[in-house]
Amino acid sequence: MKTISILSFTERGKLLAEKLSAALNKNHTTEVFDRRTDAKAYLSEHFAEKDVFVFICAAGIAVRLIAPLIRGKDVDPAVVVMDEFGRYAIPILSGHLGGANEAAAEIAELTGAQVILTTATDINGKFAVDVWSKYAGCKIMDVSGIKTVSSAVLAGEKIGIHSGFPFEGNMPKELTLDEAEIGICVSLAGNQKPFPTTFNVVPRIVTVGVGCRKGVGSEQFEKFLLKNLEENNIAIEAVEQIASIDLKKFETCILAFCHKYKIPFVTYTAEELAAVQGDFSGSDLVKSVAGVDNVCERSAVLGSKGGRRILSKTSGGGCTCALAMKDWKCKF
Template sequence: MKVAMIAITEEGKKVAQELARSLKGSRVHFLSRRHSLKGMVKKIFNRYDGIIFIMALGIVIRVIAPYLKNKYVDPAVVVVDEIRRYAISALSGHEGGANRLAAQVASILGAEPVVTTASETKKRLIIGVGCRKGTTQEEILKAIGQALKEGECSIDGVRCVATIDLKGNEPGLKEACLALGIPLRTVPFDLIERFNGPYQRSALVKEKIGVEGVSEPCALLAGRRTKLIVPRVKRGRVCVAIAMED
């Protein structure tokens, strides 16, 4: 996917540069006060498969409006705020791939993906993952695949992958989520520590990282009204559990 990123502030430029390091085939366009955002959008709107704007959603809506045709030909548009809270699928979510691009952006930045298309809002599965330092993308993908198979679940029904915040920057995990096009959500350490819900507790995990579990509590805590449907599955250096939102 050929992607352009447009930033209009120094903070936005930093976000764009971070994304560019992970998104192959992407290009950063930084506009100083001397340049016209409208002019840039007019120039590149139909030259890219996707455009990521690092700025306010309202600005984006106004600037792209004159160039919109239909969901089958318009590029995917994702909007990200400068402080990396949200990655919003704003245009061509399903057909153009903005939903998947928003998920990828969210995984890279640790942001919350915002997707409103009906097919995405119906996704109810949350995959909890715990892994050792240095675990590879391939190991994690195989463990996720095994858990999905055991639960007779489809990857198409997965809304996000969740892990403890201590593992949020684990390269293999981020790469796995990027490959799947599924956002990675981190659960705060103290939230897991206080969690009294039913999950398999491990003294060994407690000794190593300070909480009694990762995959199961993360799967349960990352959604609303969740229930565990696939208890912890261990494969090598990875543990995976799956929860479903009610």
């Protein structure tokens, strides 16, 4: 489910906005902008909060309104422009990573509009590395490399691919397992260089199970986690979530870390953790306090849906952590 804001500036546009909102509300949360208010102020307040913005107006109006707010293709929301008759749906920002192309297609299906795509890989029917990365659940380490890969694809060059994970599905014809000048590397480390020009992507599949003494400092907790990730060659971008027992739901150091790195924090009851199958380093002291013999290892395994443990319980400075990785394949 996405959060979608619809803006219009004429009476006819308002009618289309309300109709579109009603249709989209079946699968998403929508908001119709009150055209009597200040659009610039509204966008300044909400641009970073919404997933999709639909402008029912001239493309030039939309461009001028969003221009001061644009930051980068990996963080900007999707922006789609429609004419007030609802004949065309045109993605103008974050077509791939932000999902504007997908949003335009959904809008077109609901309204009968024609989608106008301008992204080169789409109109040429070529492999798009940013679209694939999003589909595969990977984080792009350097978005500036998208242009390099896409330009090579459009020029007819073969793009290499190196993966520490098994492949699944049919590999696009633009990719090769042979040596190549430009290539995609799929790893948890996110910094490997198997090609002269390497485009690194990282699957977000690692759960960090954590525990800590009450009141541990945020800086101490952060250094402890980052150190253990680095020592195990795991980029912070590979972390899907932080997991712990519900007793730690409001622990300041954990919340601060998750907020800083924009990582979800999930918690489980002692009963849920105790039910996890496996060989864990139990502690009578931990059990007397938490109601379960081990928090970090059990949280990591449970959060990764029974995935493989890649770091057992590690302690330091009043903190504990364990790492587990869910089963994942490099899908096409």
